[in-house]
Each structure stands twice: as C-alpha cells, then as structure tokens.
Amino acid sequence: MPRPRHEPRDVAPEVFSPGGGGPKGKHIKDVLTALVLDMRDGALLPSERVLAERFGVARMTARGAIDDLEARGLVRRVAGRGTFVQHPTLVHSDTFRSFSEDMRARGMVPGARSYRGRTRPAPRDVAARLGLAAGDPVHSIERVRTADGVPMALERTNLSAERFPGLLTEMGRDDSLFEILARVFGVRLESAEQTVSISRLSRVEARRLEVPDYEPAFLVERVAVDTMGNAVEFGRSLYRGDRYVIQMHVGRPPAPD
Template sequence: MAADRDRLDGPRTVLRPLVQACGRITNVSTSKFAFVRDALLERIDAMSPGEPMPAERSLAVELKVSRMTLRRALDDLVRHGVVVRRHGLGTFVAPAKVNPSLAITSFTDDMLRRGMRPSAHILADEVVLAGARLGRRLQVSPGERLLRVTQLRLADDLPMAIEVLATPIAVVPGLTGKDLENTSFYDLLQRHYGIVVTGGRQTIEPTVTDEDESRHLGVPLHSPAFLFERTSHDPSGRVVEFVRSVYRGDRYQIVTDLSHPDTVVDASDPDPGLATT
C-alpha cells in the first residue's frame, strides 16, 4: 500500500485541504456538520485508496451524531471525490488521483510506470478528411485523409479518459484503430514506421462531461473534467498526431512545481548565498 501512495498522490496528502476549501464554497456553516466532516477526513487520511469505510451506523455512534448528520457529511465527501459509494457494498475511500506526466509519453507508458494496467476500448475507427480545423492542427491541407480513432482509456479496468487521436494516413499507412488496443501509438510509430516523437505542445483546461463522455466514463452528466489537446512532432518538425482527451476530474489532478525567477542563483556567482543583482 505504501508503494501505491508513493506512485500516486492520494487522499493522504491532498484531499483534506481540497475539501476544506470546497466546504467554504458550498457555504456549509453548521458546526456539527463541519466536526463530522473533519473527523471523517482525519480517518480517511489514515486509510488507503479503495479501503472500505465503517458502516454508517457505527460511525454515527462513534462520533455521537445522528445518522442524518453523518449522511450529509458523507454526501459532501462523495460530491468532492473523497469517497465513493458502491451499491450494495458500502462506502469506500476514493481511488488515488493520478498526476498526468507533462513529458512526451503515451497513456500506456504513463500507466505502466505507475504500476497500473492500461487498456483501451476502441469506440470508433474511421478515415476522414482533415477539414480546416484539423488541417491547421496537423499542418496539412483540408483535403488530407486522416485516421481518426476514438478510445476509452482504462487503468486497472477503471475508465480514465476518452481520447480522440487524429493522424495523417500518409504518416501511418495501413494502421487501424484495432492496432492501438494493446499498445501505444508512440510504440507503433517507432517500431513500424521508424518515427520517433521528440516534442509537442499541449493545452489543459477545465471542462464538464457531455452525455456520451459521461456514459463511457461512468460519471454523472456535466461532471468536472480536464480537457487535454496535444500536437506532437518528429525530429524534422513534422506533426504526426493531434489528440483531444477528456480526463475524469475525480481521477486526475494537475501538480506543478513553482519557483520565483528572482530567486534563481547564478551558478557562476562566487558566493551562492547572496542573491544576484
């Protein structure tokens, strides 16, 4: 379990401040409610992702509150992705959130690196014309033929993301969506076409799931999500893919290390203890 927490940022480190902040947003002012929620968070901090919570009756007795108050607190934690309810089984600590790598890496490689088992279900596989928008993204003419593959990405059989990949047929002649079910696109590019992806550009923004995305990801309609859009290129600068992915907001978080530019010390400074001017 400790290894799992090392590879994934789970509730032990991030959920308490997150939910405390969210609590202020929901404008819950009842002191008893806040006490119960904080007590539950303390317990969750000491638990592992996927571990079952005690029965509501025993928790209510332990905290000396009514089951109604306890249920309200649990409902709040469910809304914020701290715990999950499974029909007929009970309430469980939510799976640890994944920090997606910001390096050039495939979903398959990223999940394997975290000790998770990646898989994919091909939802659509078609040849389309690029059109104006995809043509601009892929730097090809609007009439260029593209392979467009829509996949449901899973890790340990849990739906994680909906991914739409578009790549020029001229780059990957003979490739089909079925080829991507058990391996990564980058691996296929390198092994079968001798193409190495060396760089790219990615944007990330918040969004909510539509009906199709909600159904495939197993989340309520308009659930919070992350929208990733990425173009990747080979050493010559040729764009080889455009990918649009919608990741579940309750399974992903974005973590960035920050530094202040004025605090960077010049390595040539004879006294690194003094700030440069």
C-alpha cells in the same frame, strides 16, 4: 447512540473467511484491499464491528486493517457516517508519456474500450495543427482508455494518413499508439505542446467514462512532434476530473541585469 453496523451488501460470505494459518492482520488487509479495488468509488465499507465478527477477530485487528487502507489512500473515514472507498487520484504531470507508458509506470495495466478508427478528410482545425491542407486524409482514432479495467479518459487523436499508411490495420484496441509508430513506421515522438482546460462531459461522454452526467473533466489538447520537429499527432482527450489532478513545474523569471 450505537454506531451503525454497515452490513456488507452484494458481497459473497466466503470473502470474509478467517484465512489459513498465517497472521490474521495480514490476511484481513489482503482481503480488504482486493475488495476495495473491486468496489465503486464512494461505496460504503462494512463497519469495524461487522468486519471483526465476519473475520472472527478482535475489533482492534479490524481497525488496524482499516487504518492501513486509509494510510494508503484507498479509503476515507467520515465521522458519524463510516468508511468509504476512495480510488486513487492520478497526477497528470508535465512529463511527456503515452497513456500506456504512464499507466505502466504507475504499476497499472493499460487498456481500452469502444475503439473506433477511421480515415476522413481533415477539418480545418485538425489540418492546421498537423501542417496539412484542409481535406487531406487523416486517420482518426477514438477510444476509452482504461487503467486496471477502470475508464480514465476519452481519447481522440488524428494523424496524417499519407505519412502513416496502414496505421489502422496495424493498430489494435489496446495498443500503444506511440509503440506502433516506433515499431512499424520508425517514428519516435520527442515532445508535445499541451493545453489543459475544464470541460463538462455530455451525457454520452459521461456514460462512456462511467461518471454522472455533466461531470467536470480535464480537456487536454496536444500536438506531438517527432525528433525532426514535425507534427505527428493532434488530439483532444477528456480526462476524468475525479481521478486526475494537474501538476506543473513552475519557476521565477530570471532577475533583471
């Protein structure tokens, strides 16, 4: 039975131009890389036959470009079905970084959507984590964090309004909270206690993260402390379960004497 052609849909014909006078293989790899990064996760890629026809190259050249994408983890082949876009999975490690620092270290551009900052009385659980009295004013910041424009996490965090007056005035939607704390308030975060559990996204949360309703996510609770050991930030953030894995360094206990 002939293999399916997998004709591209909603892709402008000029995307598959033969290119200039450079190597055809490199041109196809560059075009397909840009195409894959712009497509949704799980989208079906055109078949090798279609790619060869559209680029005007041998099928072996098109296959080599797909091999390259697969080796880089950008696509996955499924026998009898085709080649599918596979967005990279990010490792949430035990290294203490801000979201912005983490994305930049990966060569990605950090950003945010749906920013909301307000000052409110601290609920008991938030106050306890920050070493405050219930009802003391706290700044609460909520936003969807993005990497290269893709939603990655729904971030909710709280800080003492008395210790950080004017924080919400200084803080912009895309700003790194850690950088604002260091630059404006002279506070450097040293370490954090984190707990990770599994949660299911509500319909509203799922839509904000652009995933199906009730998808599993990592719920990360964190208390960050400064160089003096004082609690600075307490947050609960939801990280997409389809984009993250959790990495931990573990070791054996010392041998008994």
